[in-house]
Amino acid sequence: MCTQSYATFEPWQGLTSGACPVNYCMTIMKQAKETSCGQCVLCREGTWQVFEITKSIIEGKAESDDYTLLTDLLELIRDHAGCEMASSGAAICLEVIAQTHDEWDLHIRRKRCTNLVCKGSFTIYVDPSTCTGCGQCIAKCPEGAITGGRDLIHIIDPVKCSKTLACIFICPVGAIKKAGPLKPKVPETLVPVGSFGNAPGEGDGKRRRRRRE
Amino acid sequence: MSKQNLQIDGYCIQAEEGQSVLQAALDAGIYIPHLCYHPDLTPSGNCKLCAVEIVGTDQIVQSCETLVKDGMVINTHSDSVKRLRMTALELLLASHPKDCTSCDKYLHCELQALLQYMGVAHSRLREIEKENTNIQVSDRLIKKEMHRCIQCGRCVKVCEEVRGIGALTINKKNGETYIGTKDDRPLMETDCRFCGACVEVCPTGAIQDIPGIFPATGPRQMTLVPCKNECPAHTDIPLYIRLVNEKRYSEAAAVIREKLTFPLSLGYICSHVCEASCKRSHLNESIAIRETKKFAIKNDQTMSWQKHVKRSANSGKKVAVMGGGAAGLTAAYYLAKKGHLVEVFEKQPMAGGMLSYGIPKYRLPQSVVNDEINILLQEGITLHTGSQIKSIKKLQENKFDAVLVAVGASQGKRPPAYRQQWNNAMDAVDFCRKAIEGTLPEMGDVVTVYGGGNVAFDCARTAKKMGVKKVRVVCMEAREAMMADAEEIEMGHYEGVEILNSQSIAEIKDEGSTVASIAVVSISSFAFTEKGLEMEIIEGSERELETDMLIFATGQQPDFPADSGVDLAGNGTIKINQQMMTSQPGVFAAGDVVYGTKSVVEAVASGRCAAMGIDRYLGGDGSIDEELFQREKNNPSIGTCQNFGQLERISCFQHQEDACSETLRCLQCDLRVDLQKVKYWVDPQFKTVKVVSE
Numbered sequence: 001m002c003t004q005s006y007a008t009f010e011p012w013q014g015l016t017s018g019a020c021p022v023n024y025c026m027t028i029m030k031q032a033k034e035t036s037c038g039q040c041v042l043c044r045e046g047t048w049q050v051f052e053i054t055k056s057i058i059e060g061k062a063e064s065d066d067y068t069l070l071t072d073l074l075e076l077i078r079d080h081a082g083c084e085m086a087s088s089g090a091a092i093c094l095e096v097i098a099q100t101h102d103e104w105d106l107h108i109r110r111k112r113c114t115n116l117v118c119k120g121s122f123t124i125y126v127d128p129s130t131c132t133g134c135g136q137c138i139a140k141c142p143e144g145a146i147t148g149g150r151d152l153i154h155i156i157d158p159v160k161c162s163k164t165l166a167c168i169f170i171c172p173v174g175a176i177k178k179a180g181p182l183k184p185k186v187p188e189t190l191v192p193v194g195s196f197g198n199a200p201g202e203g204d205g206k207r208r209r210r211r212r213e
Numbered sequence: 214m215s216k217q218n219l220q221i222d223g224y225c226i227q228a229e230e231g232q233s234v235l236q237a238a239l240d241a242g243i244y245i246p247h248l249c250y251h252p253d254l255t256p257s258g259n260c261k262l263c264a265v266e267i268v269g270t271d272q273i274v275q276s277c278e279t280l281v282k283d284g285m286v287i288n289t290h291s292d293s294v295k296r297l298r299m300t301a302l303e304l305l306l307a308s309h310p311k312d313c314t315s316c317d318k319y320l321h322c323e324l325q326a327l328l329q330y331m332g333v334a335h336s337r338l339r340e341i342e343k344e345n346t347n348i349q350v351s352d353r354l355i356k357k358e359m360h361r362c363i364q365c366g367r368c369v370k371v372c373e374e375v376r377g378i379g380a381l382t383i384n385k386k387n388g389e390t391y392i393g394t395k396d397d398r399p400l401m402e403t404d405c406r407f408c409g410a411c412v413e414v415c416p417t418g419a420i421q422d423i424p425g426i427f428p429a430t431g432p433r434q435m436t437l438v439p440c441k442n443e444c445p446a447h448t449d450i451p452l453y454i455r456l457v458n459e460k461r462y463s464e465a466a467a468v469i470r471e472k473l474t475f476p477l478s479l480g481y482i483c484s485h486v487c488e489a490s491c492k493r494s495h496l497n498e499s500i501a502i503r504e505t506k507k508f509a510i511k512n513d514q515t516m517s518w519q520k521h522v523k524r525s526a527n528s529g530k531k532v533a534v535m536g537g538g539a540a541g542l543t544a545a546y547y548l549a550k551k552g553h554l555v556e557v558f559e560k561q562p563m564a565g566g567m568l569s570y571g572i573p574k575y576r577l578p579q580s581v582v583n584d585e586i587n588i589l590l591q592e593g594i595t596l597h598t599g600s601q602i603k604s605i606k607k608l609q610e611n612k613f614d615a616v617l618v619a620v621g622a623s624q625g626k627r628p629p630a631y632r633q634q635w636n637n638a639m640d641a642v643d644f645c646r647k648a649i650e651g652t653l654p655e656m657g658d659v660v661t662v663y664g665g666g667n668v669a670f671d672c673a674r675t676a677k678k679m680g681v682k683k684v685r686v687v688c689m690e691a692r693e694a695m696m697a698d699a700e701e702i703e704m705g706h707y708e709g710v711e712i713l714n715s716q717s718i719a720e721i722k723d724e725g726s727t728v729a730s731i732a733v734v735s736i737s738s739f740a741f742t743e744k745g746l747e748m749e750i751i752e753g754s755e756r757e758l759e760t761d762m763l764i765f766a767t768g769q770q771p772d773f774p775a776d777s778g779v780d781l782a783g784n785g786t787i788k789i790n791q792q793m794m795t796s797q798p799g800v801f802a803a804g805d806v807v808y809g810t811k812s813v814v815e816a817v818a819s820g821r822c823a824a825m826g827i828d829r830y831l832g833g834d835g836s837i838d839e840e841l842f843q844r845e846k847n848n849p850s851i852g853t854c855q856n857f858g859q860l861e862r863i864s865c866f867q868h869q870e871d872a873c874s875e876t877l878r879c880l881q882c883d884l885r886v887d888l889q890k891v892k893y894w895v896d897p898q899f900k901t902v903k904v905v906s907e
Contacts, residue, residue: 039364040261041259041260041305044390045304046300048307048341049339052339069337069338072300076300080264082258
């Protein structure tokens with residue numbers, strides 16, 4: 001039997017809190033996998049497997065039958081794992097999954113995350129109307145993905161960006177934002193602060209793409 | 214213990230109270246897959262493969278952990294059981310390498326067998342790459358391929374529960390568990406005693422023996438215990454080592470005497486192939502097995518073995534043994550105990566063969582040999598010394614029902630260049646015998662011995678001890694390839710014997726009937742091929758060595774007349790069949806005369822075989838096995854011992870403490886054999902179910 005002390009899992013705050021259920025389950029399973037004493041196969045390998053699957057969903061690399069596989073694994077862990085830690089973790093995940101079925105479907109089939117938590121579902125951009133050109137984000141970015149100069153609207157290179165979100169937290173004016181499937185219009189070259197107007201088509205990224213007829 | 218009746222998959226079977234469902238099923242011939250379960254270990258239900266459903270409760274349990282209850286109804290393959298079991302195996306395989314064929318355990322792997330049984334073809338799961346698999350590395354005895362580890366935990370359990378050591382643990386690093394050691398130290402620096410239990414229970418190729426430590430073929434209980442396996446007489450070496458460690462010398466002596474006549478002589482001079490094959494020799498140095506044997510026999514106060522000797526009733530049959538050496542006397546001893554009347558005919562004034570006339574007294578005192586011969590003679594053997602048999606036929610006419618030829622290989626091999634008229638050149642057999650008899654001629658100031666084996670050193674050291682100023686050994690082998698025991702070479706060197714390696718005699722120069730000098734050349738290599746001796750001579754290396762005496766220690770051969778009526782092989786040895794019988798019915802042969810010159814222990818083993826063959830021929834059962842020490846159950850828990858891996862060999866015991874320290878170094882390979890083998894699903898045991906009728 002498992003001898004490890006139980007991990008305490010953060011409770012699920014609901015979609016409205018801005019959290020993502022896939023990311024939440026991944027975090028729970030990562031914690032379970034790292035707490036595992038390594039004896040029982042369902043705890044040691046099972047939580048790891050669920051972690052890997054949720055991670056690939058988050059990265060936009062989901063496979064079509066991942067939902068069934070996940071619930072199957074989680075049920076087995078919940079019912080048969082040798083310890084309270086793993087089985088309670090699995091039970092929590094299963095509850096969240098049941099509550100947020102549509103969100104999982106959206107992640108797996110359309111590679112999208114409503115709250116833009118999952119890295120595969122968003123890009124980061126500098127809102128040209130808010131940026132003050134202070135340069136703090138440039139220094140903070142570990143990938144060197146942000147270009148700009150004093151009083152110039154900064155630009156994030158989406159290829160270099162690894163979505164550490166460091167820039168979002170450092171920006172004193174909240175000019176750095178996540179964008180969903182609809183990409184906002186941003187300057188292609190460095191232009192002075194205040195010179196890029198609110199052109200039509202700019203959005204917050206959460207608007208749905210028009211369906212093809 | 215009361216019997217419990219239960220039903221598994223519709224079969225009514227009976228189980229013992231206290232048994233697990235899995236044990237009960239396996240015993241009854243019903244296979245339930247299992248992996249972390251091992252019959253010698255506490256079950257833990259971790260692998261989930263032995264899951265079964267208790268019908269009526271919808272409960273799925275691990276059958277290894279669930280005790281049988283009367284009236285229980287079990288389903289071993291309901292849909293939900295299969296779902297759990299299959300997923301568990303898939304999970305185990307997610308991080309396991311797919312390249313089965315590149316693994317040394319291929320076709321001997323429990324995991325592979327389970328895969329075949331369950332039919333897992335392809336997995337739905339993500340492949341997982343583990344990071345901590347390179348922490349544990351191989352050493353000289355144990356090969357680790359931890360990327361093959363499925364963390365069933367059996368190695369950890371066997372080390373802790375069965376051996377009481379706990380060298381292996383489940384460790385964690387960067388949130389990933391793995392099988393390791395305390396502080397990830399190499400096994401040499403842990404409490405590991407290299408018993409091999411972890412290797413034995415590992416179901417995959419993760420923990421294996423380093424190839425070459427054990428012979429690849431042969432029965433497991435022999436090959437896993439190399440010392441016992443390699444000993445020609447298969448002495449139970451690990452057991453007597455353990456008994457000496459417990460200071461139970463009489464018991465140890467009894468174990469030794471089960472297989473060996475002349476045990477004390479062997480304690481002095483055995484060629485100890487056991488030590489060469491000792492598993493510990495791969496770690497640092499082999500156990501001093503020969504010294505342990507000598508110590509046990511010398512300290513046998515009670516001679517308790519004598520109480521257990523098995524003696525058969527008089528058979529009324531008569532056996533003649535030609536040759537009173539180790540082989541002949543051994544056969545005579547066992548034949549006498551089988552109830553036959555045995556007479557031994559020895560041509561020399563003393564019995565013992567090479568023990569008395571070949572091995573110098575400084576290595577083996579004559580009193581030791583005499584005492585051991587007397588022990589054998591006590592079984593009622595008639596010994597005729599100074600009595601050479603001229604005709605086998607005559608023996609048979611004299612109402613001997615069987616004859617054993619054990620006359621040894623008493624003729625020294627001499628090179629073709631040898632001249633009969635030389636008065637200062639002789640072969641090693643003659644030299645040793647004459648030295649013992651005290652009939653050696655004056656040796657002069659310089660003695661040259663040609664040969665690189667133990668006999669060469671016997672001659673050289675004898676000459677040196679008799680006061681010869683300059684003694685040299687000339688041999689074709691390089692120093693490290695010499696046939697002689699390392700300690701003989703060392704002692705010779707210490708006593709001042711000069712050793713000339715990689716030299717061959719090119720010419721022997723004589724002055725009339727006296728050898729004056731030899732011309733030697735250096736050689737870079739040599740081999741005995743079909744064409745004879747071939748060697749590469751280093752040009753210009755020839756030099757002349759003056760000598761007052763030249764001794765050829767270049768091997769021995771049998772001296773058995775070709776017209777004796779038994780078929781001989783080309784090299785003069787006697788041809789025998791598996792029962793040790795020659796071409797002549799009722800005439801057997803054993804010892805050097807059969808295989809050319811080997812060792813005393815080989816002669817003892819050969820003598821035993823001959824006794825069995827002869828006994829069978831005379832209508833007996835051919836069994837000479839006896840248990841002179843009643844076996845106790847081995848204690849599998851060996852516990853820890855400080856710096857075990859580093860303990861150094863003590864070759865010579867001065868006190869009891871030395872014997873204890875040295876025997877403590879033993880890896881106790883035999884304990885591994887006591888561990889049970891896991892039965893695969895293809896085992897014949899699972900062909901039919903043992904059902905009980907209601």
